Amino acid sequence: MKQIPVGAKGRFELLVRPEHLANQFKDTALPPVLATPVMIMVMENAALNALKPYLDAGESAVGTRVDVRHLAPTPLGMRVVGEAEVTDVDGRRIEFTVRATDETERSAPAHMSALSSIWRVWRGG
Numbered sequence: 001m002k003q004i005p006v007g008a009k010g011r012f013e014l015l016v017r018p019e020h021l022a023n024q025f026k027d028t029a030l031p032p033v034l035a036t037p038v039m040i041m042v043m044e045n046a047a048l049n050a051l052k053p054y055l056d057a058g059e060s061a062v063g064t065r066v067d068v069r070h071l072a073p074t075p076l077g078m079r080v081v082g083e084a085e086v087t088d089v090d091g092r093r094i095e096f097t098v099r100a101t102d103e104t105e106r107s108a109p110a111h112m113s114a115l116s117s118i119w120r121v122w123r124g125g
């Protein structure tokens with residue numbers, strides 16, 4: 001693994017489709033809006049994209065903690081953008097600030113937010 005700098009950034013986009021909706025994950029009585037687990041996946045993919053340039057062949061990273069608040073609904077057909085920035089690196093432990101926004105919150109500091117996401121680098125083999 002190469003040195004991962006504080007400030008490294010990643011991004012991931014998702015178009016909300018029927019399989020991403022809350023009423024597909026828990027209870028059909030829930031509204032047809034983006035499910036929180038899918039929102040977290042968007043954020044985790046953004047964090048992984050921040051790390052990919054620094055990982056060696058056979059390495060990846062897995063999230064070990066996320067602290068998240070899902071602040072507003074995102075409907076079917078809307079695009080969600082996840083962004084992540086490395087805020088601390090201690091050996092194989094990497095901490096991020098992450099957020100996800102949809103098209104209605106383009107300039108908001110946090111439509112959906114996670115305070116931190118802790119990752120550890122994993123070596124396959």
